[in-house]
Amino acid sequence: MKVALIVDDYPAVSQSFINRLISELAKHDDLQVDILTVNYFDIKKLKILSINNYELLSNGRIRVQSYSSRNKFSLSFIMTFFRYVKGLIINNERSLSILGLFNINLKYHVKAAMLRELLKTNQYDIIHAQFMTIAIYSVLAKSSIPCGQILAYGRGSDVSIKSALKPCEVKLLENKCSGVSKYLFVSESLKVMAIGKGISSSKCSVVHSGISIDEFEFNIPRVIDDSCTIKILQVGRLVDKKGILLSIKILERFLGKVKFIFTVVGDGPLRAEAYRLCEDKKLLEHVIFVGSKSSSECIEIMKEHDVLLVPSLTGVNGDSEGIPNVAKEAMALGCIVVASDHSGLKELVQHEVSGYVFKENNLEDFYFALNYAFSTSSNWERIAINAREVIENKFCAEKIGEYLLGNYLNAKKNSKS
Incomplete structure (x- = not known):
């Protein structure tokens, strides 16, 4: 099974939980884990922050793909964005209206265009968005290039702040063609907040962030x-x-x-x-x-x-x-x-x-x-x-990794049914 872990930056000092998650998932031989980042990937920083993940990368057990932010305003990116918008229009007959899609903040479309370029090179079974903000642009990217089921993680401010999960964003995530299979939250309190903002309770589960x-x-x-x-x-x-x-x-x-x-x-x-x-x-x-x-x-x-x-x-x-x-x-x-x-x-x-x-x-x-x-x-x-x-x-990372694997398998099975 191919899993794409979507992050904004990799690695990030304040996000050691992502390194721990990757380490646990990499223990499963039946998973190919790719980390996709729309910003820079700093391999020297990874060696400092997580020698274990650095070794996994060196051994080919995990892979990292990045779309350098240096290209955001170049001619190359203009073409990338054009292809994204074209795909969005062509592939959304059954999804939200185009006007509805473009109520979404432009920054999400920019990141979706970059993510689309990373996703189109592989056919992933699971797209694991590490924050709800990432889930938003993952849905947009998936809308213009069909790929695997999306699991969205809610971790804190991406759910709780007043500007998080606006009605147009919830509408996008909750659309029947969005591809979001499950919402996972690191605490019950965040799950309740998200449901209060319109996220379907039937798709919500609490999956704590674990430690090794x-x-x-x-x-x-x-x-x-x-x-x-x-x-x-x-x-x-x-x-x-x-x-x-x-x-x-x-x-x-x-x-x-x-x-x-x-x-x-x-x-x-x-x-x-x-x-x-x-x-x-x-x-x-x-x-x-x-x-x-x-x-x-x-x-x-x-x-x-x-x-x-x-x-x-x-x-x-x-x-x-x-x-x-x-x-x-x-x-x-x-x-x-x-x-x-x-x-x-x-x-x-x-x-x-x-x-x-x-x-x-x-x-x-x-x-x-x-x-x-x-x-x-x-x-x-x-x-x-x-x-x-x-x-x-x-809060044992090993147990949480097994639980996540079960969610991946269920999402993959549901996508085929």
Whole structure:
């Protein structure tokens, strides 16, 4: 079976979950996995971010095809776009009206034209769109060149933000000729959001993004006493929805009460503001900003820390997370997670059972939960063991890979019936 995994860029630092998915799918000898990207493919970057996938590529177990964005405005691309539009018109007698198709944002048509060029060289059984935004232009590309069934993944902002899944886009995806066989969501909360925007519930399933358990050696957390310096960590882009400013405001309250060091892994538009806030709160000697790190580097850093903060919150534009992979990784390692009940996080962490949970964007509740976590470190061993079991049972990449394979087989069978 030939599977095309469609991504915007490959590889991407913030999308290690795609590398893990590819590694799992490549274990199946009956699958030919191709990664198709409408932008650049950086093989040197792949070697740094995922040596395993780099070796799979070198051995021919996976293939990568890319359409360089350098060609977007060249004569070559003009011809590419012309062929795409011509195919769209010729092949859509039974699909949406042409006027309906061109209600879709032009950026999707541009990417669809590039994707069409990649798809026409192979006959794929399955087109696996890694985000709902990618599913939109995958449907458009498929409309102008018939190919396999589409599985669409919903992962976060591609579903939750106010501008996501506009009525014209839902109409395109839901059209009987779209070729979308299944919608997969990384959390129940995102699935509910998508259904609320018009996506058919009968085609929706929750398929968590998994982690490779064997890569995470579990360690029993230490018990904290007054002489200990608690090592606290936060990992993620420094943007509003990750709640970095909340963490800084909360940690100010612990000055003089507990010894701690707070490590911030990640970069983004709020870095300067976060630094200034630490300065204002007299926290600089307790905070280390280490910048962006690869997935493997983050794991090594996490092993050295006691507590991971995940204070995710909904952005002003409605931007929500699915279930942050960093929380799963911490739970697999034995690092204690203190998280908000934002979106899919409440599906992952159960208060006082597998971590500590507080109300989203609630400073008082955040403080109470973190203070309670510090004062009950004698329970951390039990909580860490429970957390590891949750990851092994529900978020194991190997099990999720098998489930996806089943979805591929069903989609292929349905396309022939």
